[in-house]
Amino acid sequence: xxxxDKMDDKGFAFTPLTFLLLVPVMILAISYNxxxxxxxxxxxxxxxxxxxxxxxxxxxxxxxxxxxxxxRYSALIAVQTVVNNTNLLAGNDPFFNQTPxxxxxxxxxxxxxSMLNNNLTNTCIDLENQTGRTIYLNNIPINANSTNITVLNxxxxxxxxxxxxxxxxxxxxxxxxxxQNGQNVTIYTPVENAYVSIQGLExxxxxxxxxxxxxxxxxxxxxxxxxxxxxxxDYHFADQVSAGNLNNLMACLEGSNASGNYINxxxxxxxxxxxxxxxxxxxxxxxxxSPASARMSTFIIYDVLSTEHGNQQCSMIxxxxxxxxxxxxxxxxxxxxxxxxxTQVFIISPTYASYLGLNFTYxx
Numbered sequence: 001x002x003x004x005d006k007m008d009d010k011g012f013a014f015t016p017l018t019f020l021l022l023v024p025v026m027i028l029a030i031s032y033n034x035x036x037x038x039x040x041x042x043x044x045x046x047x048x049x050x051x052x053x054x055x056x057x058x059x060x061x062x063x064x065x066x067x068x069x070x071x072r073y074s075a076l077i078a079v080q081t082v083v084n085n086t087n088l089l090a091g092n093d094p095f096f097n098q099t100p101x102x103x104x105x106x107x108x109x110x111x112x113x114s115m116l117n118n119n120l121t122n123t124c125i126d127l128e129n130q131t132g133r134t135i136y137l138n139n140i141p142i143n144a145n146s147t148n149i150t151v152l153n154x155x156x157x158x159x160x161x162x163x164x165x166x167x168x169x170x171x172x173x174x175x176x177x178x179x180q181n182g183q184n185v186t187i188y189t190p191v192e193n194a195y196v197s198i199q200g201l202e203x204x205x206x207x208x209x210x211x212x213x214x215x216x217x218x219x220x221x222x223x224x225x226x227x228x229x230x231x232x233x234d235y236h237f238a239d240q241v242s243a244g245n246l247n248n249l250m251a252c253l254e255g256s257n258a259s260g261n262y263i264n265x266x267x268x269x270x271x272x273x274x275x276x277x278x279x280x281x282x283x284x285x286x287x288x289x290s291p292a293s294a295r296m297s298t299f300i301i302y303d304v305l306s307t308e309h310g311n312q313q314c315s316m317i318x319x320x321x322x323x324x325x326x327x328x329x330x331x332x333x334x335x336x337x338x339x340x341x342x343t344q345v346f347i348i349s350p351t352y353a354s355y356l357g358l359n360f361t362y363x364x
Contacts, residue, residue: 055127056176056187059137062123063171063192066116071169071196074111078104078280082204088211095208095282104280109157112169121149136177164269164296165220166197167276198276203267205279206300209322213304218276218296219256221266223248234357235268241362244335249358253299254340263340265299272355273297274319285319301339315349325349332362 078096085094096104124135124142135142137151156174161167171192178185198218206216223236237249255265271292278288278295288295300321303314314320315327327347330337337346353360 051131051133052178052185052187055131055133055135055178056189058123058127059120059176060189060192062119063116063174063189064194066119067112067169067171067192067194068196070112070115071108071167071194073115074108075167075196075198075276076201077111078107079201079204081107082280083202083207086208086212093282095204096280098281098283098287104277105159106154109154109159109169113152113154113157116171117150117152120151124151132180134179136175136179138174139177161275161277161294162291164267164273164275164294165199165218166195167294169194169196203279203298205274205282206298206318208282210300210304214300214302215264216298217256217264218267219264221252221268223251224268226269233269237356237358238362241332241364243333244337246330246332246337246358246362249337249346250340253301253346263301263342265301267296267298269293270295270297270355273317284323301342301344303344313345313347315352316347317349317352320349320352325351327352328360330358330360330362333364 082094082096085092087094096102096107100106120137121142124137127133128135128142138156140149140151142149142151152171152174156172158170158172159167160170171189171194173191174189176187176189178187199220201218203216203218206214221235223239224233225236226233235248237252238246240247252266252268254263272285273295274283274285274288275290275294275296278290283289298318299316300318301316305314305321309324312324313327313329315325317325320327327349329345329347330353338344339346348356348358350360352358
């Protein structure tokens, strides 16, 4: 073999010409797999060829796939934390603190970080055992003899939310250093954005504020449309009207009704409502810091707080109901609109009737 040939531990030899021929292939591979820092990645051929690239891709895949799962599980735990800490007899406040560093977002990030650290450490240890390389992730050495290795911290993750039914966890780019026979190459993972759905989770805001009398599960109202070029939202609550019936409003009130025995109203996008994180922290419209696009509302039926409200007819919009905002009935073709399979009348405030495109009287 010539002196200037390159050989890794697996016995692959690369002449300078072969190395140059591989460069365009590696650029395509890098683009396909999402690994950045092409110059450093290509140089990895000299100290390990495709083994180095495989290590980086395995680590990036763990971050990509595990972040979403960890986020969903952490959101579930956040909901359960509020629900399980409810104790009306003790008069406690079970919601997450609203101060920075001690709120629902921080809780979820810390849980995701813990789970990612565990999975990434185990993955890197396995890769070291399989390849004989030494791996540094985020400048932290991975050592099979160590425990509780912290390669990520909360500063590496951010949460953002732009729609009511989920949020995005962003994991910053991380350096992966791979060492073989004293030679070192550093590759950076791409910034990962994992979407976390909250559909199907219980709404702790409803459970606590109805004094443990009413449970509500977050499912999206299917008939809402938004013409984004005009910014006009259409709820389609009264597309068809019959005596005492507004068809899609009835569908929204009935909701998923999964059990067949309990009405569970749908959630609909509402710039004046509350986001998932607002609900974990018991915020109001005035204290919410969430973008309008991330907020939602639902209806409270059964009038579970009628005694507390002094039997006043309150709007069924969730946050208005808890605030005791007065409302009125809707008449459709001479009959009062009622809740599906019930004699309970539908009540809404003038403000929200306007927001949702509803009239108080439908004659035709």
